[in-house]
Structures are given as structure tokens and as C-alpha cells.
Amino acid sequence: MEIIDITKFVTLVLAISLASERLVTIFKTLLPWLASPPNPAQPVELSSETTRRVIVLLLAILCSWFTSAIINGWHPWFVTITGVVKSASTILLGFLASAGSSFWSSILGYTKAVKDIKTQKLLQESLHTNSLLASIKK
Numbered sequence: 001m002e003i004i005d006i007t008k009f010v011t012l013v014l015a016i017s018l019a020s021e022r023l024v025t026i027f028k029t030l031l032p033w034l035a036s037p038p039n040p041a042q043p044v045e046l047s048s049e050t051t052r053r054v055i056v057l058l059l060a061i062l063c064s065w066f067t068s069a070i071i072n073g074w075h076p077w078f079v080t081i082t083g084v085v086k087s088a089s090t091i092l093l094g095f096l097a098s099a100g101s102s103f104w105s106s107i108l109g110y111t112k113a114v115k116d117i118k119t120q121k122l123l124q125e126s127l128h129t130n131s132l133l134a135s136i137k138k
Contacts, residue, residue: 007111014104016071016097020063027059034059057098065094 028035034056072090097104 004115007108007115010104010108010111012071013093013096014101014108016064016067016093017099017101017104020060020067020094020097021101023063023067024056024060027063028056060100061095061098064097065091068094068097 034052068090069087072093
């Protein structure tokens with residue numbers, strides 16, 4: 001797999017992740033108890049905070065899957081074998097996107113750096129080849 005393909009894939013997952021985070025934010029606005037972290041001045045009830053975090057995590061996974069399904073054309077997986085394969089990739093893409101946009105932004109930065117290094121290496125090889133050709137012509 002070429003670095004260009006990896007960059008395109010990471011960009012797609014980042015876009016899905018950003019869109020699903022917006023969807024989670026909409027749900028948090030509609031259900032304010034999901035958005036509010038515990039007050040540090042008050043004692044925290046661990047079971048309710050754990051429940052809130054699990055619900056937000058599941059909501060993020062579902063929103064990522066939903067966004068991924070919309071991008072893939074919303075093909076139900078029970079229709080054909082092709083639909084099963086497409087839905088499996090949609091679900092996997094949703095899970096990958098649920099890692100968060102900051103994670104995928106970091107991965108995108110990494111792939112860009114690898115691409116830049118590869119481009120720089122090709123440029124150096126080209127300059128070296130040109131200098132060898134110039135020395136042979138003399």
C-alpha cells in the first residue's frame with residue numbers, strides 16, 4: 001500500500017471522526033447530563049460517572065458507525081454477500097473513527113511526515129543521478 005493511499009484512508013477516517021464528534025455534541029446538547037463532568041468540589045459517585053462515560057463512548061461508536069454507513073451508501077448488510085462485506089467494512093470504519101479526531105489528526109501528521117521524507121529522498125536521488133550524469137558528460 002502506497003503512502004498516498006494510507007494518507008487518503010486516514011483523511012477519510014478523520015473526516016468521519018470529526019462528523020461523528022459533531023453528532024455526539026448534538027446528543028450531549030440534547031441530554032445535558034451526558035455533557036457535564038462531575039464537579040470536583042463534590043464527592044463523585046463512581047457508578048454514575050462510569051455509566052455516563054460508557055454511554056458517551058457507546059454513543060461515539062454508534063455515531064461513527066452511522067456516519068460511516070451514510071458515507072458508504074447505507075446498504076443493509078442482510079441483503080447480499082456483497083452487502084455483508086460492505087457492512088463489515090462500514091462497521092470497522094466506524095470503530096476506527098470512534099478513536100477520535102485528535103488521534104487521527106496525529107496519524108495524518110505522521111503519514112504526511114513519512115510522505116515528505118519519501119519525497120525528499122527521491123529528490124536527493126534525482127540530484128545525485130543528475131550530478132553523476134553531468135560528471136560523465138564532461
